[in-house]
Amino acid sequence: MEKERIVVKVGTSTLTRENGALDFRTIDKLAQVLSALHNEGNQVVLVSSGAIAVGVNKMRLPMKPQDICMKQAAAAVGQCELMHIYDKCFGEYGNIVGQILLTADGLAVHEQRKNVRNTFAALLQSGMIPIVNENDSVSHAEIESEKKVFGDNDMLSAIVARLCKADKLIILSDIEGLYDSNPHINQDAKLIHKVEDITDEIKSLGSGSGSNRGTGGMVTKLEAAEYATNHGIDMYIAHGNDPENIYHILEGENVGTHFVRKEKK
Numbered sequence: 001m002e003k004e005r006i007v008v009k010v011g012t013s014t015l016t017r018e019n020g021a022l023d024f025r026t027i028d029k030l031a032q033v034l035s036a037l038h039n040e041g042n043q044v045v046l047v048s049s050g051a052i053a054v055g056v057n058k059m060r061l062p063m064k065p066q067d068i069c070m071k072q073a074a075a076a077v078g079q080c081e082l083m084h085i086y087d088k089c090f091g092e093y094g095n096i097v098g099q100i101l102l103t104a105d106g107l108a109v110h111e112q113r114k115n116v117r118n119t120f121a122a123l124l125q126s127g128m129i130p131i132v133n134e135n136d137s138v139s140h141a142e143i144e145s146e147k148k149v150f151g152d153n154d155m156l157s158a159i160v161a162r163l164c165k166a167d168k169l170i171i172l173s174d175i176e177g178l179y180d181s182n183p184h185i186n187q188d189a190k191l192i193h194k195v196e197d198i199t200d201e202i203k204s205l206g207s208g209s210g211s212n213r214g215t216g217g218m219v220t221k222l223e224a225a226e227y228a229t230n231h232g233i234d235m236y237i238a239h240g241n242d243p244e245n246i247y248h249i250l251e252g253e254n255v256g257t258h259f260v261r262k263e264k265k
Contacts, residue, residue: 193258
C-alpha cells in the first residue's frame, strides 16, 4: 500500500454511548487502527469531536446544558478527559499524540493559519499523531449558532485535510454513508458508493442529524465533501462502529461513500 497522509474524523455519536459515557471499546480500536497505519509509514491526523458530551457525563449533569457558559465549561472538562484517554490508548500502541485546538476566527487569519500549518508539519515530521478539535471552551460560535461553523467538526476536518495537504479524508459517522433516500424512514434506501460530482440533486439527499449527541448531519458532511474534493482530496464517509472500515477503504473496498477528488487547483 502506498504511504499516504490521512485525516480521520470521528464524531461524538461514534465516541460515546447513548448515556453520554465514552465508548472505550471503539476508542481503543480506533487508536489501534490509526497506530497500525502510522507504524506502516503513513502520516495520520485525527479530528475528534466529543468534548462537550464527555464533559456533561463527567460533570454528572442530568442533560446537555443550554447555557453557553456551562457548555463551554463542559467542553473544558471533557477535552481534558478525552485527551487523557487518547494519550493512554495511543500510548499502548507505541505512539505519541499532540493536541491542537482550533477556532474558525483563528483559521480566518492568514498568519495564524500559517502557524497552524507549521505545527501540523512539525508534529507529523516528528512522528507524532496530531489530534484536533474545535476549541469550544473559548469559542462559542460553533456551539451557540443554529448554522454551525464546523458542523460537529465535519467542515473542520476538511479544512485540516487541506492545511495538511492530505491525500484522503475519512469521516466516521453513525451512518454508513450517503443514501438515495432517508434510511431512517425508507427501509429500501440504497447506499450510494461513489459520488463523482456534488450536484444540487446530491445536496438534496442530506437532511437532519443522525444523533442527539452530535451536531453534524449529512448536510455538513456534503459541505465538507465539496470543500475537500474541490481541493484535490478524496473523501469517504463510513460507519464508525467498526474503525477497521478505515482499512477497507484504503484497500479499495466498496465501503461507505467515496466522494471523488477534483484535480488540485
